[in-house]
Amino acid sequence: MPAPKRPATAFTRRVLALVRGVPPGRVVTYGDLARLAGRPGAARAVGNIMREAGVPGLPYHRVIAAGGKLGGYGGQEGLKQALLRQEGVPVSRGRVRQFESRRWPQ
DNA sequence: GAAATGACAGAGT
DNA sequence: GACTCTGCCATTT
Numbered sequence: 001m002p003a004p005k006r007p008a009t010a011f012t013r014r015v016l017a018l019v020r021g022v023p024p025g026r027v028v029t030y031g032d033l034a035r036l037a038g039r040p041g042a043a044r045a046v047g048n049i050m051r052e053a054g055v056p057g058l059p060y061h062r063v064i065a066a067g068g069k070l071g072g073y074g075g076q077e078g079l080k081q082a083l084l085r086q087e088g089v090p091v092s093r094g095r096v097r098q099f100e101s102r103r104w105p106q
Numbered sequence: 107g108a109a110a111t112g113a114c115a116g117a118g119t
Numbered sequence: 120g121a122c123t124c125t126g127c128c129a130t131t132t
Contacts (some may be wrong), residue, residue: 011129030114034128043114045129050113054131065114072113080113119123119130 011037012049022062023088026104027096029066035080036105047072062087068099 014037034042043066050060051074061083065071070091073080083093089100090097 008123009129031116034114041115041126042128044112045114047113048111048128048130052112060113063113066116070113074113077113089127109132112129113129115126117123117125119121 001073011039011042011103014038014055015049016053016055016058019058019060019063022059022104024059024062025089025102027062027084027089027099027102028066028104029064030071031066032103056069058085060098064096064099070094070096 015033018028018033018036030043030046031040033046034040035100037046046063050063062082063071070077070080070084072088077094081094084091084096089102096102
């Protein structure tokens with residue numbers, strides 16, 4: 001059966017809340033989200049949450065992988081890159097430029 | 107309840 | 120700089 005529309009656990013809820021709080025023009029890594037959510041090392045789990053959450057209205061495209069890599073986007077990396085560029089985030093060759101300076105929170 | 111899955115991270119080659 | 124291997128975790132089946 002389809003997953004619940006609402007976050008199942010506090011961790012998931014926290015991660016989604018953090019994503020919601022990322023302002024335009026800023027990016028955050030999966031590892032950071034995991035750490036901010038209180039579970040360092042759960043970067044992989046964060047990715048799973050994004051994929052399964054299915055909650056519209058969240059800037060999922062602002063969540064990138066470590067090192068400024070875009071990571072995945074449901075097989076739509078191109079779209080993710082386009083969205084980031086629209087918000088003023090320079091992306092080149094699947095990587096965010098100056099991502100260390102655009103990382104959130106900072 | 108246990109095994110499989112995956113939008114990752116880090117160190118090593 | 121790109122590729123490979125291992126470790127970690129929550130969710131799904």
